[in-house]
Amino acid sequence: MAPPAEGSTSEPFEDYSPVLNFVIWVLTGYATIFISLRLWGKHHRGRRLWWDDYLLIASWVALFLGCIFQTVDTGLGFGRSQHSVPVENIEIARLLSTIAGFFLILAAAWSKTSFGLTLLRLTQTDGLLKKLVWFAIWTTNICITGSCIIQWAHCWPLDRVWRQEVPGGKCLPLDLMNGYNMFVAAYSGTIDVMLALLPCKIFWPLMMKRKEKIGITIAMGTGIFAGIASFMKILAIHNVNRPRAGPEHVVVLMALGTAEGAITIVAVCMPVLRTLLMQDSSHLLKSSLLNHIP
Template identity: 35%
Template sequence: MIPVSGSENPQGVKLKISLWAMMVSTAIFVGLRLCCKYIRRRALWWDDYYIIVSWVTLLVSCITTTITINHGFGLHIYEIPVQNMKAVGILGNISGFFSVLAVLSCKVSFAATLLRLTDGWTRRFIWIIIATLVIPGSVSCAFFFTPIAGNAVVLFSIVFGAWSSACDIFLALLPWRILMKFHMYRREKVAVALAMSMGVFAGITGFVKCSTLQSFASGDFSFDGVSLTTWGFAEVACCIMAASIPTLRALFSPETTTNRRMPTLEVNITSGDSGAYDDSQQGRKDDRSDRSILDKRMNSAGASLTSEQTGLHPVSSSSNYEMDRLEAQCGKG
């Protein structure tokens, strides 16, 4: 292949800068997310693994896209050296394949987090969302290696892209309902719900991306597809950062600075009871900002915990303890 200089491909240079800026931003968020897990001595769960997979697949897509840019992607098709055409096409399909995988992984990650906090119809609704993302998403991945008419691909991609973006909105709004089961101050509920609702921006970005999908049927995709590539990366980046924001609260909690272990939060979703019991801090001072509602269930010895035994006020709440649940680490020591 013949390299194409940046001066010959200014649109490609701008695209590279945008993609790598998003990669660095998402790397910071994922890194901080894992750091918070380590600080709070929490094991990684499925939602964390899906986020990692999403970032890695996005990185592969970014690398392959960078290679195609270095060999002509961003130029009009008639400006690309003939020797590069086949390789640019193949690498472009690989990039698109991993980009779709990144989208699916980050959305499933947030859905998996919510699964641990729900029951009943809400839980079933989340499973329906996951199924309607994974199944057509797999078909979308297959399109990159299947000779199907361009118009059919465009139509399917627009429908799936719109549904995928709508799912971001649905998943972003669910925390507002879920938090109603928590005994927290209103300002804490609003703050946590807003943090978990950042996926709305991923949905908005996804809808904008849908408006650029017509470029699939363009006879000059190497030039017209730059906008689609940019917004495709932006959707994944927004999703990864939005899914990581709630976890980052640990960086500002008192337990982070004192290096104390957070108490385990046990949750009975069906009955709506929630509580926390810290077996290492029974006698600690009653701090209004770090208290939680008592667990109304019996402990393993058959004795009922009281506020005098635990040192916790029975009607107060702790945003730190409740965030443990929202981070999908309920019952994980």
């Protein structure tokens, strides 16, 4: 993901890097708190980690690395007006933004996969719903893997991805890349919404208290916000590739990419944390009642 095209020195100076750093680290911090509580809750209850936990940890690592590369990139001029960036920093800034975007894509893919696996494990669902969740997991990973490949392989030789002045070589048509990335954003957002709504279908027929059904549906339904972030990326991808795109458009795209992975991580953690809180509350209530028995 390259910085905007060069402008003239008469352009006004714009610096959105502080905003980007604030947003991405708040989102990552939020995800860090929730995944830490999830892992602590598993340890507290003596539960072993499963594949969804390992994928969630990998997703958080990718998210964290993506934020680190973005922050380093802002120190080189990413998020500022092109004419204010030192010429010697432009190529390395493009490379770092590409690496950051790559890790954010991985964070989104792995967190969605973890969400699907958590849903399968919590519900023990069979039949059509189980096939639907597996379909969502596989197709999402296939589509996002395509984005990862395009991220690096859309130009040849490879270094032309970040060194646009390299003579010779070829790149995929920009319209083709943009079209595919918009499709992936739309499909990914659709899968987020579908996975967030599936608990309504799965839990409501079960013999559970009404408030428990509402609670777990809302907890897992937070994944809808990841879908919203993914849908917003469609417009952001369009804006960042316009001829006169500004630094604010690139910053918005990177922030939305960070938000998509971070929100999904939080959504995956919510059901486990809710179960832990309910068990602890029940234990405290029983202890309080026992203390008042003569």
